[in-house]
Amino acid sequence: MARRSGRRPGNPDTREVILRAARDAFAERGFDRTSIRAIATSAGVDPALVHHYFGTKDQLFLATIDIPFDPQELLPQIAADGIDGVGERLVRTFLRVWDSPAGTAAAALFRSAMNNEWTARLLREFLETQVLRRATGLLEIDPAEAPLRSSLVASQMAGMVMVRYILRLEPLASAPPDMVVAAVGPTVQRYLTGDLGQLTGAPERPAGG
Amino acid sequence: MARRSGRRPGNPDTREVILRAARDAFAERGFDRTSIRAIATSAGVDPALVHHYFGTKDQLFLATIDIPFDPQELLPQIAADGIDGVGERLVRTFLRVWDSPAGTAAAALFRSAMNNEWTARLLREFLETQVLRRATGLLEIDPAEAPLRSSLVASQMAGMVMVRYILRLEPLASAPPDMVVAAVGPTVQRYLTGDLGQLTGAPERPAGG
Incomplete structure (x- = not known):
């Protein structure tokens, strides 16, 4: 969050033009198919200037959706001790971020994504490319099953946001983190590593058929 | 859903005035502390007219939030065969409703609740009084643990709405119902009947302490 405070470099108009171009590009074509070069062209600036203002493509993407935490910092912490207990560590870290002031900003993004198709696309891209794909990579989950x-996991955690932070349905809204971790950690663990039945969508052939 | 089509009885203005008064009352004081009499007074009509237009307090409440299905019909179907397998039945019924045209209307309510504190309160009241409390009653879940x-359960199902129907994150957005039931049914079953650790929020006393 340090990068959110203090003086920002460069001309604020140019920054804003680049951000707008980036937001449109990421929402329209997705993160993977968007290049810094294309964003620079669309903003009418040199690609070097985009790097100068925003750093990498990842960092530019985070800036467009104004997310108040960096998955590149958090995910390795969660994955550090391997697959055992990762469900509980994920839920605990999630609650720590969302229970903090950063959670208020994240909730605003979440709200906006519900009513704005463009923001929904950015949030989906963010989850897919910055959070979920990286997390399953760090945890070495079978790529065929990872999506x-x-x-x-995203469905359980998005629902936690809805119920705990937005609808504020009790008692989950006020439940102590330890209680939520004990209840929800095993769900996340099973989604990541457990037997979920048929994962490919193809109908099972009847036995002996 | 039959009640949504065809000619509605009564003066549309009076209906609308009653609905507005009901919406304000339910959101402000909650479902339990709101009476038909108070709504009638606030709308400047006779309580009998409120009953005539909308039926019971439950039915009036459903009309205020414009929910496209009636939990009083669905919940007994889900609970009919008892607690065994209720997780899978709940998820299957949920998907059937949300995958149908009724789901589109329900998603609109959900979206609105994200950005409007009044709608959020109504949705919370709806979930608490019309869905969750009834469901745990039908299933005879320990009242101390039921909330x-x-x-x-609400957190998992709200997240399913977010990810499958609003963000449309793949592959969950297009996964066949059977696959979702196999993956998510056991989560719901465990939340309703499993060991979740400490459920009361009080810290455990150390053994022998």
């Missing part, structure tokens, strides 16, 4: 496993 | 258990 469904990680979108199930 | 946390049911708010955990």
Whole structure:
């Protein structure tokens, strides 16, 4: 969050023009198919200037959706001790971020994504490319199963945001983190590593058929 | 859903005035502390007219939030075969409703609740009084544990709405219902009936202490 405070370098108009171009590009074409060069062209600036203002493509993307934490810092902490207990560590870290002032900013993004298709696309891209794909990579989850496993984790954690932080449904809204970790950690663990039945979508052939 | 089509009885203005008064009252004081009499007074009509237009307090409440399905119909179906397998039945019924045209209307309510504190309160009241409390009652879940258990279920199902129907994160957005039921049913089952650790929030006393 240090980068959010203090004086920002460069001309604020140019920064804003680049950010707008980046936001449009990421939402329209997705993170993977968007290049710094294309954003620079669309903003009418040199690509070097985009790097100068925003750093890498990852960092530029985070700036467009104004997310108040950096998954590149958090994910390695969660994954550090391997797959055992990762469900509980993920839930605990998640609660720590969302229970902090950063959570208020994240909730605003979440709200906006519900009513604005463009923001929803950015948030989906963010989850897919910056959070879920990286997390399953760090945890060395079977790439064939990783997308469904990680979108199930996303469903549980997005619902936690809805119920605890936005609808504020009790008692989950005020439950101590330890209680939430004990209840929800095993869900996340099972989604990442457990037996979920058929994961590929193809119907099972009847036995002996 | 039949009640949504065809000619509605009564003066549309009076209906609208009653609905507005009901919406304000339910959001401000909650479902339990709101009476038909108070709504009638606030709308400047006779309580009998409120009953005539909208039926019971439950039915009036459903009309205020424009929910496209009636939990009083669905919950007994889910609970009919008892606690065994209720997780899978709940997820299957949930997907059937949300994958249908009714889901589009429900998603609109969900979106609105994210950005409007009044709608959020109505949705919270709806979930608490019309869905969760009834469901745990039908399933005879320990009343001391029912609120946390049911708010955990709500968190998983609200997240399913977010990821499958609003963000449309793949592969969960397009996963066949059977696959979702196999993956998420056991989560719901565990939240309703499993060991979740400490459920009361009080710190455990050390052994022998």
